[in-house]
Amino acid sequence: MASPTTDALVQLSFVIQSRLSDLASSRDLSLTQLRMLGVLRDRRPTMQDLAGHLGLTKSSLTGLIDRAEQRSLVVRTPDASDGRTVRVELTELGRSLAAEGTVAMNDAMDALLEPLSASDRKVLHRVAVRLAEAGQEQA
Amino acid sequence: MASPTTDALVQLSFVIQSRLSDLASSRDLSLTQLRMLGVLRDRRPTMQDLAGHLGLTKSSLTGLIDRAEQRSLVVRTPDASDGRTVRVELTELGRSLAAEGTVAMNDAMDALLEPLSASDRKVLHRVAVRLAEAGQEQA
DNA sequence: TATTGTTATACTCTATAACTATA
DNA sequence: TATAGTTATAGAGTATAACAATA
Numbered sequence: 001m002a003s004p005t006t007d008a009l010v011q012l013s014f015v016i017q018s019r020l021s022d023l024a025s026s027r028d029l030s031l032t033q034l035r036m037l038g039v040l041r042d043r044r045p046t047m048q049d050l051a052g053h054l055g056l057t058k059s060s061l062t063g064l065i066d067r068a069e070q071r072s073l074v075v076r077t078p079d080a081s082d083g084r085t086v087r088v089e090l091t092e093l094g095r096s097l098a099a100e101g102t103v104a105m106n107d108a109m110d111a112l113l114e115p116l117s118a119s120d121r122k123v124l125h126r127v128a129v130r131l132a133e134a135g136q137e138q139a
Numbered sequence: 140m141a142s143p144t145t146d147a148l149v150q151l152s153f154v155i156q157s158r159l160s161d162l163a164s165s166r167d168l169s170l171t172q173l174r175m176l177g178v179l180r181d182r183r184p185t186m187q188d189l190a191g192h193l194g195l196t197k198s199s200l201t202g203l204i205d206r207a208e209q210r211s212l213v214v215r216t217p218d219a220s221d222g223r224t225v226r227v228e229l230t231e232l233g234r235s236l237a238a239e240g241t242v243a244m245n246d247a248m249d250a251l252l253e254p255l256s257a258s259d260r261k262v263l264h265r266v267a268v269r270l271a272e273a274g275q276e277q278a
Numbered sequence: 279t280a281t282t283g284t285t286a287t288a289c290t291c292t293a294t295a296a297c298t299a300t301a
Numbered sequence: 302t303a304t305a306g307t308t309a310t311a312g313a314g315t316a317t318a319a320c321a322a323t324a
Contacts, residue, residue, distance in 0.1 A: 002177075002241050005260070006248040008267035009155060014174075015274030016152035018194065030290065038141075047306060055157065060292050062307055067290075084300045084305040102141050109145040115273055116266060121144070123262045127255060128147035134254055135154030169313065186283060199315050201284055206313075223282040223323045 019108045027097060032056075033068060037090065037098035040074065044089045073097065158247045166236060171195075172207060176229065176237035179213065183228045212236065 002010070017031070024034040032054065039045070039053045051061040065088055068074045073094035079085035090098060113121060141149070156170070163173040171193065178184070178192045190200040204227055207213045212233035218224035229237060252260060 003245050003248070005252070005264045005267065006245045008264060008271050009248055009252075010159065010244065011271035011275065012267045013152040013155035013159075015271055016148060017156060019274070020149065020152075032291070048304090056291090057293060058306065059294080059308080063291075066307095082301075082305085086306065105149065106142050106145045109142070109148055112270060112274060113144070113148075115269065120262060120266050123259060124266050125144045125147060127259050127263050128144065128151045130254065131251060132147050132150035132154055135158070135251060136150065171314070187281090195314090196316060197283065198285080198317080202314070205284095221282085221324075225283065 015112070016109075019112065020105065023101070023104045023108055027101065029097070029101075032064060033073075034101050036064060036068065037073065037094055037101060040088065040090045040094070041098050041102075044077075044087050046079065046085050046087055050088055068094070154251070155248075158251065159244065162240065162243045162247055166240065168236070168240075171203060172212075173240050175203060175207065176212065176233055176240060179227065179229045179233070180237050180241075183226050185218065185224050185226055189227055207233070 020034065021031050024031050027034075029037070035054060036050070039050065043049075043053075045053065047061055047065070048058060050065075051058050054061070054064075056064070065074060065076065069076060072091055074088050074090055076086045076088060079087050113124070116124065159173065160170050163170050166173075168176070174193060175189070178189065182188075182192075184192065186200055186204070187197060189204075190197050193200070193203075195203070204213060204215065208215060211230050213227050213229055215225045215227060218226055252263070255263065
């Protein structure tokens with residue numbers, strides 16, 4: 001048997017992912033696309049950097065950006081200083097979808113956390129920050 | 140901007156999913172297949188029930204079980220009392236993989252939680268149980 | 279008629295390997 | 302040669318709609 005804490009944490013992560021997935025697909029986005037839009041809100045990365053942020057190979061990213069570009073969510077722009085490099089940025093449409101997605105995410109998480117006491121929320125916040133940092137460093 | 144708590148929780152869920160994914164793919168399983176094996180550890184469900192547990196359509200499940208059956212992880216068995224119904228159960232190989240996966244999951248979660256104090260773990264446990272329950276009821 | 283499951287089809291996501299263009 | 306990105310190819314996962322078999 002899985003330990004009770006393992007089980008609860010894993011289940012919670014599936015609950016969160018499922019909320020995010022629903023929220024994305026109600027806007028005809030995949031979860032990967034929603035993450036990608038989120039990353040681009042404050043960056044104009046190269047293809048390779050973006051692949052790194054999302055944990056994808058460069059060829060996977062090519063396809064992802066192809067589909068997003070077809071939908072006018074992002075554009076590829078040449079890099080002035082290196083002819084091999086391509087930078088990706090949001091279009092206006094992409095930016096508004098990204099902003100909308102962020103609001104929806106906050107609402108969904110607020111709803112999920114609603115049953116918790118203020119002190120539990122505080123602890124959860126602190127613990128989540130710490131674990132997320134530790135987890136991403138290791139990866 | 141996403142609220143700090145939303146951000147941390149969402150990131151944490153991605154960290155957990157990524158750990159689980161790694162753990163699954165090191166055994167040549169997808170995360171969905173690993174979940175499916177976990178569900179079958181203590182059930183012998185119909186195709187439809189299993190689809191419900193995993194949040195998939197019946198046709199998606201047909202493909203998933205086709206692939207798992209080709210790898211001898213599960214078997215389809217006819218239901219004695221209803222000729223339309225198919226039940227799915229683990230093979231010995233599937234059962235040992237499922238058990239191994241559970242152990243690996245516990246180890247991975249223990250490693251992730253290692254930096255937390257005992258009291259933080261206690262709160263996290265209680266909160267995760269509560270949120271996971273609430274989240275799954277709603278779904 | 280209603281239910282259970284499969285098939286046909288299509289699309290997204292992902293990867294590996296080979297390729298092109300630039301440095 | 303090395304790096305950035307794309308293309309070719311393949312397979313998993315997912316869904317919708319049409320179908321077959323059973324109830």
